[in-house]
Structures are given as C-alpha cells and as structure tokens.
Amino acid sequence: MGTPLLELRGINKSFGPVQVLRNVDFSVHPGEVTALVGDNGAGKSTLVKCIGGIYSTDSGEYLMDGKPVHVHSPRDAAHLGVEIVYQDLALCDNLDIVQNMFLGRERRSGIILDEPSMEELAAKTLAGLSVRTVKSVRQLVSSLSGGQRQTVAIAKAVLWNSKLVILDEPTAALGVAQTAQVLELVRRLADNGLAVVLISHNMNDVFAVSDRIAALYLGQMAAQVKTTDVTHAQVVELITSGRSGSLGLVEEGAVA
Amino acid sequence: MSAVTATSNAPAEQAPVAEEKAGVWSYAKDYGRRLRGGELGSLPAVGGLVVLCLVFAIARPRFFTPINFANLLTQAAPLMMIAMGLVFVLLLGEIDLSAGFASGVCAAVLAKALAEWGMPWYVAILMAIATGIVIGAIIGFLVAKIGIPSFVVTLAGFLVFQGVVLTLLKEGTNISIRDTVILGIQKSTMSEAMGWAFAAIVILGYAAVQLYSLVNRRKRGLVTVPWQIVALRVGGLAALTIYAVDTLNVNRAVALGDLRGVPNVVPVIASILVIWTFVLRRTKFGRHIYAVGGNREAARRAGINVDLIRISAFVICSAMAAVGGIVAASEAASVDPNTGGSTVLLYAVGAAVIGGTSLFGGKGRVIDAVLGALVIAVIINGMGLVDWKAGVKFIITGGVLLLAAGVDALTRRRAAASR
Ligand SMILES: Nc1ncnc2c1ncn2[C@@H]1O[C@H](COP(=O)(O)OP(=O)(O)O)[C@@H](O)[C@H]1O
Ligand SMILES: [Mg+2]
Numbered sequence: 001m002g003t004p005l006l007e008l009r010g011i012n013k014s015f016g017p018v019q020v021l022r023n024v025d026f027s028v029h030p031g032e033v034t035a036l037v038g039d040n041g042a043g044k045s046t047l048v049k050c051i052g053g054i055y056s057t058d059s060g061e062y063l064m065d066g067k068p069v070h071v072h073s074p075r076d077a078a079h080l081g082v083e084i085v086y087q088d089l090a091l092c093d094n095l096d097i098v099q100n101m102f103l104g105r106e107r108r109s110g111i112i113l114d115e116p117s118m119e120e121l122a123a124k125t126l127a128g129l130s131v132r133t134v135k136s137v138r139q140l141v142s143s144l145s146g147g148q149r150q151t152v153a154i155a156k157a158v159l160w161n162s163k164l165v166i167l168d169e170p171t172a173a174l175g176v177a178q179t180a181q182v183l184e185l186v187r188r189l190a191d192n193g194l195a196v197v198l199i200s201h202n203m204n205d206v207f208a209v210s211d212r213i214a215a216l217y218l219g220q221m222a223a224q225v226k227t228t229d230v231t232h233a234q235v236v237e238l239i240t241s242g243r244s245g246s247l248g249l250v251e252e253g254a255v256a
Numbered sequence: 257m258s259a260v261t262a263t264s265n266a267p268a269e270q271a272p273v274a275e276e277k278a279g280v281w282s283y284a285k286d287y288g289r290r291l292r293g294g295e296l297g298s299l300p301a302v303g304g305l306v307v308l309c310l311v312f313a314i315a316r317p318r319f320f321t322p323i324n325f326a327n328l329l330t331q332a333a334p335l336m337m338i339a340m341g342l343v344f345v346l347l348l349g350e351i352d353l354s355a356g357f358a359s360g361v362c363a364a365v366l367a368k369a370l371a372e373w374g375m376p377w378y379v380a381i382l383m384a385i386a387t388g389i390v391i392g393a394i395i396g397f398l399v400a401k402i403g404i405p406s407f408v409v410t411l412a413g414f415l416v417f418q419g420v421v422l423t424l425l426k427e428g429t430n431i432s433i434r435d436t437v438i439l440g441i442q443k444s445t446m447s448e449a450m451g452w453a454f455a456a457i458v459i460l461g462y463a464a465v466q467l468y469s470l471v472n473r474r475k476r477g478l479v480t481v482p483w484q485i486v487a488l489r490v491g492g493l494a495a496l497t498i499y500a501v502d503t504l505n506v507n508r509a510v511a512l513g514d515l516r517g518v519p520n521v522v523p524v525i526a527s528i529l530v531i532w533t534f535v536l537r538r539t540k541f542g543r544h545i546y547a548v549g550g551n552r553e554a555a556r557r558a559g560i561n562v563d564l565i566r567i568s569a570f571v572i573c574s575a576m577a578a579v580g581g582i583v584a585a586s587e588a589a590s591v592d593p594n595t596g597g598s599t600v601l602l603y604a605v606g607a608a609v610i611g612g613t614s615l616f617g618g619k620g621r622v623i624d625a626v627l628g629a630l631v632i633a634v635i636i637n638g639m640g641l642v643d644w645k646a647g648v649k650f651i652i653t654g655g656v657l658l659l660a661a662g663v664d665a666l667t668r669r670r671a672a673a674s675r
Contacts, residue, residue, distance in 0.1 A: 075559075090557050092550035094618035095543075103547055104558030106540050113538055116476050136479065143293060 003066040005030045005195040006051070006082075006164055011060035013043075013050055020046045022219045024060070028164060033186060033196045035206040035227070038216035039239055044199050045087070047216065048166050051197075052084040053077035081163035085153045085170060093142040097134060098122040100141055101156045125159050126151075128192075129185055147178025154185055158194065165189055166197040171205055183209050203232050217242030222249050280482045294667035300660070301611045301627040305634060312638035319641055323508035325500075326519055330442050332633035333521045334359070334584040338600065339607035339625035340532055341576025344569040346608055347536075347549040349617025350399065350406035352570065354391075354413030355577040355604060360596030361417045362387045363581030364424040367431035367591035370438065377437040381582060388578030389571055391417075396567030406570075414601075422593050430592035433585050441524065442586040445517030448505045454523050455501045459494045461530075466490060521583060525626065528579070532572075532622040545569060549618035580604075599650075603632050606657040614664050631656070 004027035013021040020043045028034045038044050049055045051062075053071040062069055064080050071077050077084075091100050098115070101122045107114040122137050131151050134144070141149060150170050157165050167186065171179040187209045190196045200206050206213060207227060214224040215238040222242045230247075237244035291299070312319040338355050345352045352358075362384040369380035391413075398409045422428065433439060446454065466486045473480045501518055509515040536542035547555040548565045556562050577596075584600075585591050609615060610631050611624025635656060639649045 074557075086557075088553075090551065090554035092547050092554050092618070094546060094550035099543060099546075103543075103554070104560050106543060108540060111539055113540060113543060116473055116478055119478055120476060138479070140295075 002029070004028055004063075005065060007061075007063040007066070008051070009061040009063070011047070011050060011062075012058045013046060013055060014058055020219050021050070021057075024216070024219070024221045026214055026221060026224070028195045028197055029212070030163070030195045031190055031193050032211040033190045033198055033209050034212045034214060035210035036197055036199045036214050036216065037201070037206060037235065037239055042216040042239075043219040044216055045168060048084060048168055048197070048199065051077065051164075051166065052082060078160065081161055082166070083157035083160060083162040083164070084166045085150075085157050085168065087168045087172070091141045091149060091153060094140065096140050097126075097137045097144075097152050100152060101125070101159055103156075105160070121159070122155070125155050129155060129158070129188060131155065131185070133181065145178065146174050147181050150174065150178075150182050151185060154182075154189070158189060162194065164195045164197070166199075168199045169201065170198070171200065171202065179205065203235060206235070207232065215239055215248075217249065220249060223247045280484050283482050283485055294670040296612060296663070296667055298612055298623065298627055300663060301624070301631055304610070304631050305627065308631065308634045308638065312634065312641065316638070316641040319638055321508070322503050322506045323510065323515075324637065324641075325503055326508060328630070328633050328637050330519050330521060330587060331637060332629045333442065333519075333525060334580045334587060335600070335603050335607055335632060336525055336626050336629040337528070337580035337583055338577050338604040339611075339629050340528060340622050341573035341580075342604055342608050343532075343613050343620050343622055343625050344536075344545065345406070345573045346605075346613050346615060347545050347617060347620050348566055348569050349549055349615075350566070350569070351605070351615075352395065352406065352410045352413075352573050352577075353601060354395065354410040354417055355573060355580075356596045356601030357414055357417035357421060358388060358391050358574050358596070359577040359581030359584065359600065360421040360591075360593075361391065361424070361581075362578035363585040363591045363595045364421050364431075366438070366582055366585055367433060368424060370433060370435050371431050377435045380435070380438070384582055385575055385578045388575040388581075391577075392571035392574030393567065395574065396570035399570065400563040400566040418593075418597065421595070421597075425591070425593055428593050430590050432590045433588075438582070438586050439589060440586075441521050441583055442519065443589075444520050445504075445515070446520060446523070447517060451501045451505055451518040454518060454526075455497045458497050458526065459490070462493055463490045521586075524583075528576075529622055529626055536622060541565075541568070546618060551618075599653075602657070603653070604629075606653070606660065607632050609664060610656065610660040614668065615661060616664070616668055628660075 006026075006028040008024060008026040011021050011024040011026070012019065024043075024047060026047065036044050036047070046055065050057050051071070053074045053076050056072055062071055069080060071080065071082075092103065095103070098119050102118045107118050119137060126134065126137065129151075133151065134148055141152065144152065154165070154167065154170070170186070171182050174182060183205055186196060186198055190211070198206070198210060210227045212224060213227050213230065213235055215222040215235065217238065220242065222238045223244075225247065234244040234247065238248055242249045309319070318324060338359055342352060342355055365387045366380050366384040369375040369383050370377065375383065395406070395409055395413060398404050399406045425431065466489060470480050470483060470486055504518045505516055507514050507516045536545065544555065544560045544565050547558065547560060548562050552562055555565075581596055584595055588595070607628035608620065608625050609628065611621075611626070611628030613620025613624045613628075632653065635653055636649065639652065644652075
C-alpha cells in the first residue's frame with residue numbers, strides 16, 4: 001500500500017461551542033473509492049468542506065502525497081487537485097453543458113470565448129468517462145434528467161487536472177437506473193486513477209462501488225476499513241453506535 | 257491533463273456529439289423540440305409583427321407607405337435604446353423601474369450642456385452618458401452591496417429622478433435643442449449611396465460571421481448548423497435589409513421638397529445592437545451575466561464576482577437609458593419634464609419581454625429589445641392611423657404586455673415540467 005493521496009490527522013473543528021469534528025483521521029488512496037458514511041449530523045459534509053477549503057480547521061494536519069499543505073480557500077484546494085461535487089449541484093439551468101463545465105474558467109482567444117475548443121474538451125472529457133447518455137454537449141442543462149445533471153457536475157469536476165473528487169450524496173435524488181449510471185461513473189473515475197470520496201446513506205451503493213469505508217460517528221472517525229473485510233450489518237452498527245465487535249470507538253461513553 | 261481525460265481514446269472520442277448528424281431535417285426536428293420545450297426565441301415577436309403589419313395595412317393602406325415606415329423606425333428608436341439596456345438587468349432577474357426617468361435626467365443634462373453651458377455636441381453626449389453611468393453605479397451599489405431589492409431601489413429612483421428632471425429644468429420650462437448633430441440623429445438621413453453601403457456592410461458582415469463559424473466548426477469536426485439554414489438566414493436578412501433600404505430611399509416628402517434615405521439613427525441602433533450582442537454572446541463577461549441570472553449560487557461557487565456583474569448590469573442599463581434620452585431629445589427637438597416619463601418605462605420593459613426576454617432572469621437577447629420595440633411602435637403607430645382614442649391604445653398596449661409576460665411565465669413552467 002503506497003502513501004495515501006490525502007491524509008488528515010487529528011482534525012478538530014468547532015462551530016462556536018459545538019465541536020463537530022473530534023480528532024478525525026482520514027486517508028484516501030488514488031485509484032480507490034472511499035465511502036464516507038455516518039448518520040445525519042455526523043459531520044460528513046463538514047469534513048468535506050474542511051477538505052475543500054470552505055471551512056478552516058481548528059487543529060490537525062492536512063497532507064497531500066505525504067507532504068503537509070495548508071488549505072485556506074476553495075482556490076487552494078483546487079490548486080491541489082481537489083474538486084467537490086456538492087449535494088445541491090450548482091449548475092446553471094439556462095446554460096448548456098459546455099458552458100456549465102467551463103463556468104468561471106472559460107477558455108478565450110483574445111477577448112472572445114473559444115467555444116470550439118471548450119466544446120471539444122467537454123466532449124472529450126465526457127467520452128473519456130464513457131458517458132453516452134447526453135445527446136449533445138450543446139443541450140441546455142434544464143433539459144437534462146437528474147442523473148445526467150449529476151454526470152455533468154462530475155465531468156465538470158474531473159475537467160480540471162483533479163486528483164481527488166469528492167461527491168456529497170450524488171445519488172440521493174435519483175431513481176434506480178440513474179443511480180446505477182452514476183455509480184458506474186464513480187467507479188470509472190477510480191479505475192482511471194483518481195482518488196474518489198463518496199458520501200452516501202445507501203449501504204447497497206456503498207458496497208457496490210467502494211474499496212474502503214470510513215464511518216463517522218458523532219464527529220469521530222469510528223473506523224476506516226476495507227469494504228471486503230466487513231458486512232452490511234457491521235457498517236450499520238458502526239454508523240448507529242460507533243462500534244461493532246472489535247471495530248470502532250473504545251470507551252466512547254467515558255468522553256461523553 | 258487529468259488521468260481521466262488522458263485516457264480517453266479514439267473509439268469513444270466523439271460519442272456525445274456524433275449522434276446528431278448535420279442535416280436540415282434533424283435541425284428542423286430539433287428546432288421543433290426546442291419550441292415545444294418552451295424555447296420560443298424570436299418567434300412570437302416576429303409572428304406578432306407580421307400579423308400586426310398585415311392587419312394595419314389592410315385597415316389603413318397608409319400604414320404601408322415609405323413615410324410611415326421611416327416614422328415607425330424613429331418612433332421606436334428611443335424605446336429600443338432603453339430596452340436594450342433593460343435586457344441586461346432583466347437577465348439577472350432584476351428590474352429597473354427608474355430607466356425612463358433616468359433617461360429624462362440624462363436628456364436634461366444634455367440639453368443644459370448644449371443650451372446653457374455652451375458645450376459642443378460630443379461633450380454634451382459624453383456628459384449625458386456619464387450621468388447614466390453614475391446613476392447605474394449608485395443603483396447597482398444599493399442593490400448588490402447593500403442588498404435592497406432592485407424593485408424598491410428603482411421605484412425610489414423613479415420618483416427621485418422625476419424630481420431631478422423638474423429641478424434641472426427649473427420647475428417645468430422646456431429647453432429646445434438646436435444643435436444640428438443631435439437633431440440629425442432622428443431628423444436627418446443618410447445619402448442613398450450610404451444607405452446601400454450600410455446594407456452591404458450588414459449583409460456581408462453577417463454572412464462572414466456565419467460562414468466563419470460554419471467553416472471553423474467543420475474543420476474541427478464539431479456539429480454545425482446545416483449550410484442550408486445558414487444560407488436561409490443570410491438570404492432572409494439580405495432580403496429584409498435590401499427591401500428596407502430600397503423603401504427608405506424613395507422620396508417620402510409630403511409636400512414639396514425631397515426627403516429620402518435611411519434615418520441616421522438606424523446605423524446607430526445597428527451598431528449598438530451588434531456591440532451588446534457580441535458582449536453577451538462572445539465574452540466572458542456576457543457568459544457570467546447569464547450565469548448569475550441562471551443560478552447566483554452556482555456562479556459564486558464558480559468564482560465569479562457576482563456583485564461586480566450585478567453592478568455592471570445596472571450601469572449598462574442606465575447608460576443605455578442615457579442614449580435613449582439623447583435620441584428622444586433629438587426626436588422632440590427639446591427636453592421637458594415629461595421626457596422619459598409617462599409610458600416610456602412601461603413600453604421599454606414591454607419591448608424586452610415581448611421580444612422574448614424573461615422577467616425571471618437568465619434568458620434573453622439584445623435583439624429581443626429591438627424586435628419588441630418594433631412591435632410596440634407598430635401598435636402605437638397603427639392605432640394612431642386607425643384613429644383610436646388614447647384610452648383604447650393604453651388598454652391594448654397593456655394587454656399585449658400582459659400577454660407577453662403570460663407567455664413568458666407559461667413557457668417557463670413548461671420548460672420546468674418537460675425535464
Ligand atoms: N455552519 C455551521 N454552523 C454551526 N453548526 C453547523 C454548521 N454546519 C454544520 N453544523 C453542525 O455540525 C453537525 C454536522 O453537520 P454535517 O457536517 O452537515 O453532517 P452530515 O453531513 O454528516 O449530515 C450538525 O450537528 C450540524 O448542525
Ligand atoms: Mg450532509
């Protein structure tokens with residue numbers, strides 16, 4: 001096992017008096033899908049926002065490729081190759097797929113937008129992800145289905161030399177067929193060498209695509225295990241009580 | 257290159273685009289699908305224009321005379337200017353209710369600069385536009401930075417600017433415009449030869465842009481609009497332009513004398529239309545206007561300076577209101593406390609909406625303002641010829657505006673439902 005692409009050590013984060021993350025360790029490996037699970041309010045989104053530079057951490061170490069780095073803004077994270085696909089997708093309905101994928105980072109020649117080269121690259125990225133469900137990259141996003149939108153949001157994230165793509169509940173609002181499509185895409189990202197973090201509530205999804213599972217319980221990392229080493233039941237226990245047999249938090253009652 | 261894009265290879269390369277073959281039939285089908293999905297484009301405005309022209313031409317043959325055609329264009333001109341600016345604000349989902357009286361303030365500045373401060377015409381024009389820019393910057397600041405809804409800020413502006421005009425004009429005197437250049441915008445025409453040169457520039461320029469895009473995209477193997485459609489567009493524009501210039505080059509003097517040629521304001525409108533269309537469709541700034549109008553939060557996350565975009569839109573709107581004020585002053589040969597008042601704002605907003613710009617933001621084009629203003633001008637002009645009373649005119653124009661806003665709301669619902 002090589003060095004993880006991303007490694008967090010002892011991360012603490014409070015909002016005022018509320019400590020949301022306690023001493024969290026978390027590592028993500030390239031070429032793998034790491035599922036981040038936990039009950040509502042466990043701190044998953046907060047952890048992701050700390051990784052993405054939207055929140056700063058109170059203490060703890062942030063290492064990329066084994067080297068300590070400082071991430072204070074979304075821009076810092078982007079420079080490190082970290083892209084986040086948020087729960088609410090943040091696409092513009094009135095723009096087409098190409099325009100959305102390049103939003104804020106448009107290519108230009110002189111002052112004129114370089115539409116052909118953006119269109120080419122967008123088509124190429126989608127093709128590289130073997131996305132065949134969109135008819136034309138010039139379709140308005142408003143005309144896309146939920147799964148297609150998710151696909152566009154993911155393609156947008158991988159367009160930018162990204163090394164780590166984090167998806168916050170990408171299948172929460174999707175039907176069965178579309179969920180399968182998106183999960184397939186998530187798997188393909190990892191197979192292409194990216195490190196992927198997938199936040200999900202759905203155990204079937206988690207076991208279908210992930211290589212590792214990290215379970216947060218009340219802001220603490222209960223366990224980070226290989227998916228093949230655990231059962232559904234064990235993971236559910238980790239989520240609901242923070243421990244399962246030899247796995248999980250010890251003496252957690254003593255702290256509270 | 258990310259790992260993903262680097263591994264993309266030949267067979268999958270064209271997957272998302274290859275399905276749609278360039279062909280007139282598939283283009284037509286696609287167009288039909290967009291129409292049903294609520295993307296009506298200019299269709300309602302153009303259709304309305306054709307129907308209205310036919311109705312009025314049948315009711316009053318006088319409607320279809322060269323002199324009335326020229327009148328229509330100059331009557332619509334101030335409206336077009338203000339409406340073109342309003343498109344920017346409407347694209348953000350905002351409104352500027354003060355644009356009418358802002359144009360009045362700027363026209364008053366123009367008149368005073370010419371008549372009282374003895375400025376040459378170009379300085380007076382610059383001062384009027386600068387006034388518009390300042391007004392827009394203040395409105396934009398109050399909306400974007402302080403966070404007052406644009407409806408309220410500009411409703412206050414509506415009253416304030418009305419007061420400013422009154423004050424500038426010493427409680428109601430009117431100032432005549434004597435400067436021949438300013439008057440010439442609306443009152444003078446281009447020579448016949450210049451008119452044809454203008455037509456040639458319009459047609460060849462449009463053809464060049466269309467062809468360049470066609471060839472460039474073909475060369476890169478991207479999907480293109482079928483060449484037949486391009487030919488149809490260019491041919492259609494050429495036919496319209498040639499017909500218009502030919503009609504305007506006929507002597508239209510009522511009594512003695514000779515009055516012919518394209519009004520000077522026409523190439524001014526055309527240039528402004530081209531510039532703003534370029535800005536909206538081809539520059540990063542324009543793209544960001546659409547993005548902010550479509551989803552402000554997404555724009556913010558994409559790193560767009562949302563406040564700056566919003567302020568800029570109000571600045572453009574008020575600056576265009578100033579241009580509208582200048583043209584209105586030229587048309588009336590004077591500025592009075594009612595310049596930019598009464599129905600001006602309503603008609604300008606109506607023009608943009610009738611043309612197809614959405615009141616909900618994110619959807620609209622500068623050409624909408626021009627087409628919509630033509631529709632309104634035809635209604636007003638035509639009803640004048642039919643001798644309808646002012647009351648009836650207001651009722652009908654208000655009804656048309658409501659109709660356009662209704663179409664806007666319904667197509668929006670339809671687009672949301674067709675997902
Ligand atoms: N900006 C914030 N200010 C205060 N408390 C917050 C903030 N964001 C999240 N929290 C709290 O932190 C806890 C974890 O939230 P979150 O990370 O969204 O959980 P999850 O994504 O796992 O459901 C919750 O109790 C939530 O109320
Ligand atoms: Mg969450």
